[in-house]
Amino acid sequence: MGLIPLCGGLHSRMHYLFYVMDSCSLKTAPPAPRETRGLEEWSPSLLKVLPPGAPFYPFCVWWIFHYLRIFKNRDYKVVFIREGDRVIQRSCLIPAFFRFPFMQPADLTVVIWTAAGHRGKGLATRALHEAIERSRQPQRKIWYVTKETNLASIRLAECLGFSFLGKGRRVSAFGFRILGRFIVDILDSPFARANTNVRVASSAK
Ligand SMILES: CC(C)(COP(=O)(O)OP(=O)(O)OC[C@H]1O[C@@H](n2cnc3c(N)ncnc32)[C@H](O)[C@@H]1OP(=O)(O)O)[C@@H](O)C(=O)NCCC(=O)NCCS
Numbered sequence: 001m002g003l004i005p006l007c008g009g010l011h012s013r014m015h016y017l018f019y020v021m022d023s024c025s026l027k028t029a030p031p032a033p034r035e036t037r038g039l040e041e042w043s044p045s046l047l048k049v050l051p052p053g054a055p056f057y058p059f060c061v062w063w064i065f066h067y068l069r070i071f072k073n074r075d076y077k078v079v080f081i082r083e084g085d086r087v088i089q090r091s092c093l094i095p096a097f098f099r100f101p102f103m104q105p106a107d108l109t110v111v112i113w114t115a116a117g118h119r120g121k122g123l124a125t126r127a128l129h130e131a132i133e134r135s136r137q138p139q140r141k142i143w144y145v146t147k148e149t150n151l152a153s154i155r156l157a158e159c160l161g162f163s164f165l166g167k168g169r170r171v172s173a174f175g176f177r178i179l180g181r182f183i184v185d186i187l188d189s190p191f192a193r194a195n196t197n198v199r200v201a202s203s204a205k
Pocket of ligand 1: 110111112113114115118119120121122123124125126145146147150151152153155156159
């Protein structure tokens with residue numbers, strides 16, 4: 001499928017691919033289980049700042065964003081898989097916030113990780129499928145942003161039925177990456193045209 005370049009020379013600074021799906025249009029059948037470990041769910045509360053086994057950053061920041069309502073909806077959640085005491089897969093659904101200016105308030109985006117040594121066994125496919133299934137809501141879109149060099153991540157998005165929307169980049173604000181945002185520079189066609197509430201960065205025009 002061809003891309004619509006909006007100005008010349010964008011490819012050199014393009015680092016991210018943007019995928020999206022309607023939360024209710026997830027492939028209904030979960031992937032054939034290659035892995036049968038139990039799935040657990042975590043959501044934040046006043047005393048639950050970090051999901052089990054999760055690093056302080058960025059999870060502490062996300063907890064603050066949840067309580068300060070910088071997150072635009074209340075549906076921040078993590079579905080995870082343990083092996084013994086150790087978490088080996090973590091699928092996070094993060095509400096819309098300033099980093100994703102193209103997301104609507106009800107939307108969620110994916111942040112996902114599988115422990116090295118457990119990759120390629122279907123853990124991410126299974127946990128993310130379940131996380132999305134538990135977050136279904138009419139009008140809600142699920143976004144997936146990944147580096148264009150991350151083949152495993154791209155394959156995962158495609159396996160779950162995400163549609164490729166376009167390409168873009170991440171920019172800092174006031175010199176701080178944490179305050180920055182993603183920008184869509186190029187929209188794919190025709191899917192992107194049917195989802196035109198996403199505006200292409202004006203700097204790309
Ligand atoms: C991306 C990531 C979460 C995938 O986790 P995983 O548990 O290995 O994923 P799965 O086993 O469910 O595999 C999903 C698909 O990707 C494919 N895949 C997995 N690793 C791959 C690789 N290195 N290269 C190409 N495809 C790969 C699998 O074959 C599978 O496709 P298939 O069903 O057609 O066989 C994992 O590689 C990871 O944690 N990477 C580091 C963190 C990261 O990059 N997160 C994504 C940021 S958006």
